[in-house]
Amino acid sequence: xxxxxxxxxxxxxxxxxxYCDQIAAYWQSLGIAPTAYVETYGCQQNEADSEKLRxxxxxxxxxxxxxxxxxxxxxxxxxxxxxxxxxxxFGNLGALTHTKRRHPRxxxxxxxxxxxxxxxxxxxxxxxxxxxxxxxxxxxWQFPEILWNVLNRQKRQFFIEDEPGxxxxxxxxxxxxxxxxWVSIMYGCNNFCTxxxxxxxxxxxxxxQPEDILAECRALIxxxxxxxxxxxxxxxxxxxxxxxxxxxxDLLAAIAQIPGDFLVRFMTxxxxxxxxxxxxxxxKYPKIAKQLHLPFQSGSTRVLKAMNRHYDRETYLQKxxxxxxxxPELVLTSDVIVGFPGETEEEFEETISLIQQVHYxxxxxxxxxxxxxxxxxxxDDPTPKAEKNRRFDKLCAVQNAISExxxxxxxxxxxxxxxxxxxxxxxxxxxxxxxxxxxPGCDKLIGTYQHITITGATTWSLSGxxxxxxxxxxx
Ligand code: SAH
Ligand code: SF4
Ligand code: F3S
Numbered sequence: 001x002x003x004x005x006x007x008x009x010x011x012x013x014x015x016x017x018x019y020c021d022q023i024a025a026y027w028q029s030l031g032i033a034p035t036a037y038v039e040t041y042g043c044q045q046n047e048a049d050s051e052k053l054r055x056x057x058x059x060x061x062x063x064x065x066x067x068x069x070x071x072x073x074x075x076x077x078x079x080x081x082x083x084x085x086x087x088x089x090f091g092n093l094g095a096l097t098h099t100k101r102r103h104p105r106x107x108x109x110x111x112x113x114x115x116x117x118x119x120x121x122x123x124x125x126x127x128x129x130x131x132x133x134x135x136x137x138x139x140x141w142q143f144p145e146i147l148w149n150v151l152n153r154q155k156r157q158f159f160i161e162d163e164p165g166x167x168x169x170x171x172x173x174x175x176x177x178x179x180x181x182w183v184s185i186m187y188g189c190n191n192f193c194t195x196x197x198x199x200x201x202x203x204x205x206x207x208x209q210p211e212d213i214l215a216e217c218r219a220l221i222x223x224x225x226x227x228x229x230x231x232x233x234x235x236x237x238x239x240x241x242x243x244x245x246x247x248x249x250d251l252l253a254a255i256a257q258i259p260g261d262f263l264v265r266f267m268t269x270x271x272x273x274x275x276x277x278x279x280x281x282x283x284k285y286p287k288i289a290k291q292l293h294l295p296f297q298s299g300s301t302r303v304l305k306a307m308n309r310h311y312d313r314e315t316y317l318q319k320x321x322x323x324x325x326x327x328p329e330l331v332l333t334s335d336v337i338v339g340f341p342g343e344t345e346e347e348f349e350e351t352i353s354l355i356q357q358v359h360y361x362x363x364x365x366x367x368x369x370x371x372x373x374x375x376x377x378x379x380d381d382p383t384p385k386a387e388k389n390r391r392f393d394k395l396c397a398v399q400n401a402i403s404e405x406x407x408x409x410x411x412x413x414x415x416x417x418x419x420x421x422x423x424x425x426x427x428x429x430x431x432x433x434x435x436x437x438x439x440p441g442c443d444k445l446i447g448t449y450q451h452i453t454i455t456g457a458t459t460w461s462l463s464g465x466x467x468x469x470x471x472x473x474x475x
Pocket of ligand 1: 081082195196198208220233234268269295297335336337366367368369370371422
């Protein structure tokens with residue numbers, strides 16, 4: 001198998017931009033201003049991909065719509081991580097038969113991680129004739145060509161050929177927010193955790209060149225972005241496939257030294273490769289947010305081995321202890337799976353004791369979902385569903401109590417927060433660690449940093465008011 005990363009050439013991208021021009025001219029000749037709606041499922045990687053799809057669409061003359069009803073293009077950018085996520089997509093895809101009936105020129109596309117599964121594309125071919133095109137993440141850079149083929153040839157398009165993966169620089173992006181930006185630093189995953197479908201649908205690990213990433217970050221900061229999240233399935237492997245002599249900590253340090261008032265954060269870190277150098281770098285630079293998402297998945301060394309995670313409970317705990325030592329204010333979050341095949345009650349209790357020991361600010365909790373084609377889906381799984389649900393509920397209850405306690409300890413503190421929007425009558429803001437704060441204030445504060453004194457807390461969020469002595473519009 002060819003495992004080499006393909007770098008998409010400028011000529012190949014220019015050919016895509018030529019399709020954008022053709023599509024725009026096509027609509028212009030009809031005297032129609034077309035619209036497009038992109039629905040995103042799954043993780044930030046998909047959010048970032050949707051921003052590129054919107055970029056291509058705008059370049060092709062489309063206005064971005066807020067719903068599928070009446071839109072000329074509908075794209076479902078899907079997630080395959082758990083069975084439930086896939087069922088939701090199929091349900092919503094079915095409902096699009098009605099929007100298309102009411103607006104017959106609507107063209108419907110399915111892309112993202114589900115599009116990388118043969119069983120999904122087969123099902124679309126056979127049972128969803130109203131879907132005009134399917135393309136996997138490897139083919140996103142060819143979207144203008146796919147759209148043009150659908151418009152021009154009136155024929156369904158399937159761009160689903162598997163490949164190790166490519167890097168395309170220079171696809172336009174229409175970002176969701178002016179204040180916050182996702183910046184992918186690498187794509188794919190080489191880890192093959194036994195439960196996970198991502199390596200099968202997103203290909204091998206491949207890093208963008210540091211100068212491309214730095215240029216993107218510089219441009220964002222100059223245009224007013226205040227919060228950058230670097231994205232990758234395992235950011236700690238950054239650069240291993242390049243010969244640039246830079247690892248992830250070096251890249252982070254370089255970004256943190258760009259002039260301007262901003263914070264940089266990242267996700268996700270695989271504990272195996274999370275180094276003391278990374279934590280020291282985070283501690284050293286004020287512009288690196290003291291927030292770490294470090295998924296542990298299970299507190300049992302036996303289960304971690306069966307998951308192919310390449311670290312054990314003790315090593316994980318040592319790393320967390322070190323990170324907390326060098327960054328006492330660290331906000332720490334994690335992912336955990338309950339009910340992995342063969343997980344015993346004792347092993348589950350090890351997960352509980354780990355979360356009690358670490359004291360996470362919050363957790364993303366999942367019940368194991370067998371993904372066809374992954375090794376874990378073939379394992380014997382004798383634990384009944386009801387028992388898994390009981391474990392899940394217990395896990396959530398323990399964590400909720402911890403989150404509530406940690407949030408409670410914020411009361412009385414004054415924190416510098418980025419005001420990022422409005423939720424009904426209150427403004428919303430984020431602490432440096434990413435905690436949500438609601439407080440009264442006027443819209444002109446959106447986009448500024450404010451010092452907020454925390455006056456209330458729940459499991460999920462904080463509330464407060466602007467520090468009386470220092471009402472300021474920006475810092
Ligand atoms: N690359 C990230 C995780 C991406 S997927 C990392 O390694 O940390 C996000 C989370 O979904 C995972 O951390 C895991 O907790 C969960 N997950 C992945 N596959 C799953 C499955 N088959 N069943 C249940 N949860 C799963
Ligand atoms: Fe999936 Fe593991 Fe890769 Fe994360 S590191 S994307 S859990 S295979
Ligand atoms: Fe889902 Fe793909 Fe992300 S499977 S979690 S959208 S990488």
